[in-house]
Amino acid sequence: MFVATLLTDPANPSLDRATVEALRDAWGGGDAQWLSPGEAAEIALVSVPENAETVWADLQARGVDLVIQPAAGRKKKMLLADMDSTMIRQECIDELAAEAGVGPRVAAITARAMNGELDFEEALRERVGLLAGLDEAVIGKVLAERIEPMPGGALLLATMKAAGGHAALVSGGFTAFTTVVAGWLGFDEHRANVLEASGGFLTGTVTDPILGREAKVTALTEITARLGIGTEDVIAVGDGANDLGMLGLAGTGVALHAKPAVAAQCNVRINHGDLTALLYVQGYARSDFAP
Secondary structure, three states: EEEEEOOOOOOOOOOOHHHHHHHHHHHOOOOEEEEEOOEEEEEEOOOOOOHHHHHHHHHHHOOEEEEEEEEOOOOOOEEEEEEEEEOOOHHHHHHHHHHHOOHHHHHHHHHHOOOOOOHHHHHHHHHHHOOOOOOOHHHHHHHHHHEEEOOOOOHHHHHHHOOOOEEEEEEEEHHHHHHHHHHHHHHOOEEEOOOOEEEEEEEEEEOOOOOOOHHHHHHHHHHHHHHHOOHHHHHEOOOOOOHHHHHOOOEEEEEOOOOOOHHOOOOEEEEOOOOOOOHHHHOOOHHHHHO
8 A cells, every 4th residue: 555645835835625636536545634734635545656757746836745655664763864954944064154255155066066966075175175264153153143943843853752753863064063953953863074173263174084975874774773773764854965875775765855866866855845744754644743
């Protein structure tokens, strides 16, 4: 058995009953189950429809995401999340670069690296090098004035943890940010790169080894082994090319508002919903969300 989940942006709920019931009828599905009125619904299916991709594209044009997956085992025991442009709205290194006066140059490199056009490690070293001489205190300023959690993140963590889940933040960014963001949202642990500083100023270097694509995969395998669960028990979420390894290995890999080259390689793509979409695809209803 399979389940098709339809969802939209909670800030602008536009999922109507006619759309859901028309799709159910066309695909011969079971009765529609509303997870949240106007926002999310699911339909039981006996197989994946042949025209699923065409329907997905049609729904995208209407601001609706569609996820089809096996019904069994979709409720996960662990969340593994990227940070930049995933659990927070921003790319931390771009915000630091803006304070250093090299914002556009760094942002352009970030965009290409996240779309898989550049080697992640080389691109990170180049961007960090442009921050040399920046007052280390600027990190606190950026956190206070420029960084915002992605909508739905706190609900996602609170609900999964209330159900006994574990949450890990694994970022190609920096521990100076993951430490704070993990605390904001309630992550159980975090891993990231270390920005080096001397005399209160960034040196333009990062501590080796760099946490990139393979390190995220390693984090997934190490944490699941320690917890005594399988990789199939994990829902992972990210947006960049350096997330593809963990997204492919996890039981459910979610490309959230992802770069085009990343979304093209993922089966679960959320382009309109917020982070609560990860709860809906696991079968949680809005009434199940932790307070």
